[in-house]
Amino acid sequence: MNQDKKWKSRLKHLTLRNRILLLFVAATLIPFICTCYLSYNTITSILNTKLQSGIQSNLKQVRLSLENALSNLNHVSQQLSYGGHVGKQLEQFLLAEQPYDRSYLTDQIKNQLNLITFTNPSVGLTLYYFGDDQTTLFENTGMTQPIDIDNLPVIAEYYGITYFGPHLSNDRYNPQYVLSALRKVGLPDREDAYIYIESGFKLTQSILDLDEVSKHTNHLILDNDGRISYSELQSVFPENTLFSDSMEPTHLTGINSDYYWYRQVSNQGWSVVSLISQSDYNREKNRWIMQMLGLALLFAVVSLTIGWLLWKMVYKPLSRFNKEIKLLASSNFNAAPTQSRIPEFEMLLNQFQHMKVQIAQLYTEVKVKEKRRADLEIEKLQYQINPHFLMNTLDTAHWLAVMNGQDEIDRLITSLNKLLYYNLRKGNSVATIRDEIDSLKQYLILQQIRYDFQFDVSIQVDDELLEVTVPRFILQPLVENSLYHGLDDHGRIEVEVRKNDRLEIEIRDNGGGISEKSIEALLEQEQTQHHRVGMGIGLNYVKRMLASHYEGKANLAVTSEMGRGTRIIISIQIGEGNEPI
Template identity: 60%
Template sequence: MTLKKRILMIFTASTLIPFISTAFVSYNAITSIQNTKLQSSIESNLRQVQLSLETTISNLNHVSQQLAYQGSIGKQLEQFLLEREPYGRIWRTEDIKTQLNLITFTNPNIGLTTYYFSQSGATLFENSDVKDTFNLESLPLLARYYTISYYGPHISQDVLSNQYVLSALRKVELPEYDDIYVYVESGFKLTQNILETDRIGKHMGHLILDNDGRISFSEVQDVFPENMRLPEMITDSSGVYNGYYWNKSTSNQGWSIVSLIPAADYNAERNLWLLQMGGLSALFGAVSLGLAWLLWAMVYHPLRKFQAEIKHMTDNSYRPADEKAAARIPEFEHVLRQFRRMKAQIAELFADVERKEKRRADLEIEKLLYQINPHFLMNTLDTAHWLAVMNGQEEIDRLVTSLNKLLYYNLGKLGKISTIGEEIESLRAYLTLQQIRYDFRFDVHIHADEALLDTPVPRFILQPLVENALYHGLKDDGRIEVEVRPDGEMAEIAIRDNGMGIPEAALRRLLEQEEADHEKVGMGIGLNYVKRMLAAHYEGQAVLNLDSMSGQGTTVVLRLPMTGGDRDDESIDCG
């Protein structure tokens, strides 16, 4: 893995792992707290609702007992029904109504109260007007016992009320009458208020089940309609059904109260927490990645500086890539300064080695020069020249004169810069010696642009190139052409011959040899000398190309930096 990937991975892990661990623990904690809080609140509320309903039902039972035969009003009802005298019935009627008003006054939650005759459907002694639609069969039965039935929440049968009430129907049990019942309603408002306080979510609802598990009252009619039976809720106290969390509390009388909470409302707080944790996780992740990227940038900037310095070094440049470049971090600054100091030391070592090598080469040449005493040699050749002239030996005179000129030029002052013109004059003397020395004739044509004759060049670079033409396949009727011409900002020197050509292996050996004794020709300096001299003098700006084909001759091209001028060719025949 790259350093960048490792930094990103480490920062992300170090940031997210503690956060995820904390989130996991807090999630379990909030889930436990939420479930405990909700469960405790729901169970408490259900107990309050159950207690309220039980109190209401107990009150209905108590009031209905007073109106039954065993109660005080029940006996007066029997006397009223047995009374035949109109006056007596009026007096009994007033007495019963007085008793009923007293009971309803002392029980403010009691609403409509009346005696009901099941066979005729008539009512008697009602404390308020009864609706014409009064029908006990349509009321939701909550619980039924031997002599009494309780009805779940329903709209009051009182003409003047549209409130939900609980009601009870008790048989009066008069000896002579079997179809008389007392019907009593009790207000449901207190229970409704308790149900309203149980609203954990805005879509929460409640069910009231009878002792057979059938819904007698429902606040969620679309999902749990009345008269629907829920057998799975009969024995369980809580669970999940049809997208609702439910809890049930069962009274001693067998009926049950059930709370319904939609799953979305039940998990609202936990979902909100998850949303917040998701946002925090994204924030922490972004911060982690940002910090990792910042750290990477802090490290990458110095690394890029080091890379630039190393690349600069591989390009054989030992100066700093950018003197003003800074890593901006003290530790990296120190390493970068040390690296640049190392580069400077390496550059000094290379320069020192180059100076020593150059000095060694110069010393070798000086040694060669001093082995041959130029003044003694020149004076001796000059003496031979005059002897040849005095004795009429023109050929010897020509030979000695050319040799004298050639030695004078080649054994000149060490390191002295020559010109193209001087190189051409030295080349003519060399060619004259070669023509006298060998028993075959060859033509040499020199074409030189006069504007280039004063162009400075290293000493002794043309003779080795012409030597190659003479010693590699040139025969009778051979031809050598030397052309000097400008080419843009370069001086181009081309030496062409029509000899046998040079094989590829020999051509490569000529360019790469290191002055082996058996390869030396002429003055003993090979073609490799020319190549090395150009590299040392022009620092890579000069070009030496050799092109040879078997049977078609060889072409050597030198391209040297120069200053431009007018062209004017000179043609010299040395053959």
């Protein structure tokens, strides 16, 4: 709460210049920040979706390409196995002893191999491999070196066939990365006979570059156990190592080191992983951030320029106008008028000059009238009628009533005479609370005779306060207010004078109540603007008398509820001996 009050206090004392600057900055920055925030979230979502969908789509094509290549190797190897025509001829060749038979079978096997490789253009080097002596037969092309089966990267092995990941081909005329397969021929007499087939990997490499995203993408091929068989990032992900010790088979995306990775798992259990560095992944986002920073700098320059123009067009003329007002407040009516190039301010300054002339003329008149009004204010109230003539007349009426036995009239005239004597006497503007209470009782006698309804009055005063002096004639207007505003049969007025830390005089009634607007009018406006009641002096008089006597050390409070009554409290600061300060 204290912090909120401090902020409210600071905002309250902000100058116009600071408020204009604050509003302008808020009007400029808040929409810009909101736009940047929404744009950032939107572009991040779009870029992430675009990159992920592009990488996943490309990765799926790579996986399907590899699956097709391996499936093709499996299909070709089946034709060359013992169950196929070529496998039968191989058995005959190995069993043949005559050179002619061996030459004939050699031509037949090579023709069959050429036909198979011709009808399968994706198949490269094809041969039979014998593991015991590590020899080869019927190569369809020249080889650079003997085949080292043990050092080839295995990616999958099942049903008697082993698939090897990308490795350099043994083809002398086409040294490129290839996939390969090793399958047992199934000869009855030779368990070490295998079919070795290579498939050109160039097709897969071309698929890796289909998408624009792939320019920044590297790939790994993992075997069934998650071991890296092929890597395009040997420095970070070396071959023959586990891709991630904590990676579960169900994890298809993640972050490893400084790279995002996406994984596609084949039906055979091996998988392909696409890697993209975080810097490349965030390249588009960073470019957008740089554009936003440039735009923010432009906004700042434009905002400062517009702010300077606003200061020059608005605040500077207002400063001149403020100077004119200060000179006027110091009663300097002869200051030279200032000039402004803005038509609205020119018109305002001209009207202000005209107002200064009128104020200068009225100043002298008001000064004289105010002095006269202050001198005659109390006299005006006290000398509205001639007290001596009135007193003599009432004394005559009193004795006539006594002589004629008119007791009620005698009681009425006696109370009126005492009340007028108290209220209209000259010379002393203060009285004791005892005198005020006595005067109030005489007033109530008159009102009980005057009104055609009954009401009760209760007066309670601490005895020690009876001799305390207060401004004369302050209780009657307050009680008169209770009688005038809604009191009827069974009405009750309570007057209480008590001492707490201050002297308090309270008047309560159970009448119809007064609206807040009426209370304000009774307190603030001159009584002559209202219908006069009784002596013609109301709450405004009491308020002014308290202000005149106590100079801010006394106050008058009025509270009311419609239909439930009104409560008036006078609170006066008192010192030692119960005397008002």
